[in-house]
Amino acid sequence: MKLHHEKIAATLILAGLILLSIVIGVADINTETIVLSRIPRTMAAVLAGASLAIAGLIIQILVRNKFVEPGTTGSTEAAMLGVLCVTIFAPGLSIILKMLCAVFSSLVGTIGFLSLAKNLPNDQPLLIPLVGLIYAGVIGAGVTFLAYQGDLLQYLGVWMSGEFSGILSGRYEILWLAGIAAIVAYLSADQLTVVGLGEAATINLGLNYSQVMMVGVATVAMVTGIVVVTIGILPFIGLVVPNVVSRLMGDNLKQALPRVAFLGGILVLSSDIIGRIIRFPYEIPAGTIFGVIGAAVFLYLLLKRPSNG
Amino acid sequence: MITINNVSHKIGANDILTNVTAEIPANGITAIVGPNGAGKSTLLNLIGRQTTLNDGDIQIDGSSLHSTSTDKLALKIALVAQDVGVASRIKIKELIAFGRWPHSKGRLNDFDKEIVEAAMERFDLVDLKDRFLDQLSGGQRQRAFIAMAFAQETDWLLLDEPLNNLDMFHARALMNELKLLAVENQKSIVMVIHDVNYAARWSDYCIGLDFGKIKFAGATQDVLTAKSVEQLFQVNVSVLGSPNGIILDHY
Numbered sequence: 433m434k435l436h437h438e439k440i441a442a443t444l445i446l447a448g449l450i451l452l453s454i455v456i457g458v459a460d461i462n463t464e465t466i467v468l469s470r471i472p473r474t475m476a477a478v479l480a481g482a483s484l485a486i487a488g489l490i491i492q493i494l495v496r497n498k499f500v501e502p503g504t505t506g507s508t509e510a511a512m513l514g515v516l517c518v519t520i521f522a523p524g525l526s527i528i529l530k531m532l533c534a535v536f537s538s539l540v541g542t543i544g545f546l547s548l549a550k551n552l553p554n555d556q557p558l559l560i561p562l563v564g565l566i567y568a569g570v571i572g573a574g575v576t577f578l579a580y581q582g583d584l585l586q587y588l589g590v591w592m593s594g595e596f597s598g599i600l601s602g603r604y605e606i607l608w609l610a611g612i613a614a615i616v617a618y619l620s621a622d623q624l625t626v627v628g629l630g631e632a633a634t635i636n637l638g639l640n641y642s643q644v645m646m647v648g649v650a651t652v653a654m655v656t657g658i659v660v661v662t663i664g665i666l667p668f669i670g671l672v673v674p675n676v677v678s679r680l681m682g683d684n685l686k687q688a689l690p691r692v693a694f695l696g697g698i699l700v701l702s703s704d705i706i707g708r709i710i711r712f713p714y715e716i717p718a719g720t721i722f723g724v725i726g727a728a729v730f731l732y733l734l735l736k737r738p739s740n741g
Numbered sequence: 742m743i744t745i746n747n748v749s750h751k752i753g754a755n756d757i758l759t760n761v762t763a764e765i766p767a768n769g770i771t772a773i774v775g776p777n778g779a780g781k782s783t784l785l786n787l788i789g790r791q792t793t794l795n796d797g798d799i800q801i802d803g804s805s806l807h808s809t810s811t812d813k814l815a816l817k818i819a820l821v822a823q824d825v826g827v828a829s830r831i832k833i834k835e836l837i838a839f840g841r842w843p844h845s846k847g848r849l850n851d852f853d854k855e856i857v858e859a860a861m862e863r864f865d866l867v868d869l870k871d872r873f874l875d876q877l878s879g880g881q882r883q884r885a886f887i888a889m890a891f892a893q894e895t896d897w898l899l900l901d902e903p904l905n906n907l908d909m910f911h912a913r914a915l916m917n918e919l920k921l922l923a924v925e926n927q928k929s930i931v932m933v934i935h936d937v938n939y940a941a942r943w944s945d946y947c948i949g950l951d952f953g954k955i956k957f958a959g960a961t962q963d964v965l966t967a968k969s970v971e972q973l974f975q976v977n978v979s980v981l982g983s984p985n986g987i988i989l990d991h992y
Contacts, residue, residue: 628829638815683829
């Protein structure tokens with residue numbers, strides 16, 4: 433019964449926000465504006481938020497650490513490196529091929545981090561995110577250097593703060609692929625939960641550990657690559673949303689994944705709406721708004737230890 | 742019966758196990774004892790296919806680890822690791838339900854649910870079933886993992902130093918429970934154990950391991966003597982008689 437209420441409430445909130453997002457904006461409301469700009473923008477925010485939150489939860493399960501997200505495991509930076517290489521060396525490629533390069537590059541970057549994290553001691557949980565920050569920082573520095581050499585720093589700036597104002601019909605549709613990747617991950621929810629219990633427990637139950645890991649890594653890379661190509665960097669979502677849900681109801685992914693998706697979608701869309709309103713008629717990027725909210729929530733979570741009740 | 746045939750294992754250039762050949766009889770408790778670094782856990786992890794077996798062969802009731810798929814083996818053996826430190830927050834009842842995975846692949850039927858309930862009752866976890874794993878003490882967590890292995894309903898149960906996190910009361914209670922499993926449910930239990938006196942009192946069969954070689958193997962009352970323990974651990978031991986059997990005094 434309670435579960436039912438929760439579903440209805442989440443759906444209503446999301447539907448309300450979608451409506452709000454469709455009617456708020458500088459341009460006059462007419463069918464053209466709505467179909468070409470508002471609906472794509474709204475859907476992009478929901479899809480990006482939901483799929484990034486899921487990618488964050490999955491990378492946390494794979495690394496077995498609550499303080500990581502695709503932006504601190506090199507996944508995001510590697511995806512940017514991929515897009516940048518394409519832009520410099522093969523600028524004529526279609527958006528789908530660009531996206532595939534970003535996804536592949538993100539895959540390599542994530543696997544690189546996982547093999548690094550495997551050798552870190554388990555009893556120091558903060559070491560993994562620290563090493564991740566350095567690892568991501570090194571790749572990020574490479575990205576900046578390459579952009580500088582190629583005179584593309586300004587181009588890079590567009591991705592650095594994820595925002596939705598440039599989203600028009602025809603320029604966001606591949607985000608649906610990120611949504612599909614998230615659904616595929618949901619089909620492996622139980623296996624991923626088992627992997628979260630550790631390699632010993634996974635082997636013990638007769639599951640192929642590396643195979644499940646690959647499903648997880650592929651989902652993270654797919655989502656990260658697609659979001660970077662279409663929206664840019666949206667920090668903190670993959671970190672904050674899974675932590676809030678995990679705190680409230682644990683890490684059984686069958687139950688956690690849908691909630692993480694809803695919360696991610698709701699929060700990113702809210703950030704985008706707030707960003708459109710507070711300096712009307714100008715805009716603040718959704719990534720910036722979420723960065724402020726997300727940092728506050730995360731600090732709260734860090735400082736307030738879970739009650740061992 | 743578990744048949745270990747000429748198994749050797751190296752980590753880097755170090756020989757951990759050298760030409761180990763042994764048979765572990767079904768039904769009853771088998772204790773693996775020996776000094777630190779003797780290769781006890783390695784042997785257990787090889788049997789439980791946690792560590793890949795490269796040299797030699799191990800058969801579980803006739804099924805060779807080399808030719809049996811890992812999901813088939815999950816119906817024959819369950820292993821409870823020594824370090825059950827877990828980062829993920831899942832509820833105790835969910836953890837134990839995952840023990841049914843080899844049978845149900847995630848779709849629990851009524852029978853599966855009954856087994857899960859029984860496991861929680863048997864290991865005194867009913868009151869804790871809605872707690873998250875990270876809200877338990879080390880000893881409670883260990884009990885939860887043993888209950889999960891019990892729910893897996895395998896003939897063989899492998900435990901790596903299960904008494905490590907437990908106080909005297911709970912260590913005794915666990916050994917009692919394992920003994921009952923062996924006697925009433927005809928389970929075969931293999932455990933790595935540090936305290937020779939627990940091995941002397943509770944095990945039916947005992948294997949002594951040192952420097953990766955088998956020093957003795959046989960019925961516990963025959964092989965676990967003051968002399969064999971002295972040789973194995975390089976300490977002086979005297980035997981104290983007690984109404985319930987011998988105590989090896991090495992303190």
